[in-house]
Amino acid sequence: xxxxxxxxxxxxxxxxxxxxxxxxxxxxxxxxxxxxxxxxxxxxxxxxxxxxxxxxxxxxxxxxxxxxxxxxxxxxxxxxxxxxxxxxxxxxxxxxxxxxxxxxxxxxxxxxxxxxxxxxxxxxxxxxxxxxxxxxxxxxxxxxxxxxxxxxxxxxxxxxxxxxxxxxxxxxxxxxxxxxxx
Numbered sequence: 029x030x031x032x033x034x035x036x037x038x039x040x041x042x043x044x045x046x047x048x049x050x051x052x053x054x055x056x057x058x059x060x061x062x063x064x065x066x067x068x069x070x071x072x073x074x075x076x077x078x079x080x081x082x083x084x085x086x087x088x089x090x091x092x093x094x095x096x097x098x099x100x101x102x103x104x105x106x107x108x109x110x111x112x113x114x115x116x117x118x119x120x121x122x123x124x125x126x127x128x129x130x131x132x133x134x135x136x137x138x139x140x141x142x143x144x145x146x147x148x149x150x151x152x153x154x155x156x157x158x159x160x161x162x163x164x165x166x167x168x169x170x171x172x173x174x175x176x177x178x179x180x181x182x183x184x185x186x187x188x189x190x191x192x193x194x195x196x197x198x199x200x201x202x203x204x205x206x207x208x209x210x
Contacts, residue, residue, distance in 0.1 A: 109187060116204050119153035120144075126157050130171045137175055145184055145205050152203040153191075172201060 123140045125133045137154060144152050159166020179185040186206040192198035 113187060113189075113204055116151045119151050119202060120149045122153045122155065124155045125168055125172070126155070128168065130167050133168050134171050134175055137172055138179070141179060141184065141203065141205070148207070150205060150207060152205070153200055154203060155200045158197075158199045169201075176201070176203060 121140075121144055123137065125136065128136060133156070140154070141152065154172055156168040156172050157166070159168070173188075176185055176188045180187070183206055186204045188201055188203045190198040191200045191202060
């Protein structure tokens, strides 16, 4: 019967990760302050175990511990552009440039994009037309695309794409404004 009791006592003294369960102050001092060393020379029979004299202040020990146990900081990878653009809402404002000259369209487009950026819009549609009724062919798609490239360098525009995936087949461009810094 004593075997069963000692077996149960051993099971009670162990935890999940095979760490000892401390039952008294002496066990605590032996495990943590003395690091399991037997310092019987430092003890007197009346006093019990004596803690070692601290060599450094608590702050220096804490800093050393933090430097040793510093976990590598998880830095998320930047999200790919296509995935970011899928999160953008459909166009929130439209600008129709039919009937404008090249210079007028450039000025109007710049003002429209800057105004939308101030109003915290995310996406815009600029209708430039296909140039079917122009004498020399389409002019506005090239002017607007050059302006969008310039504004992309200024970090106002994140990206743009033609609605029909091709500039020659599309009469409108979708503009995604840069809202967040990466």
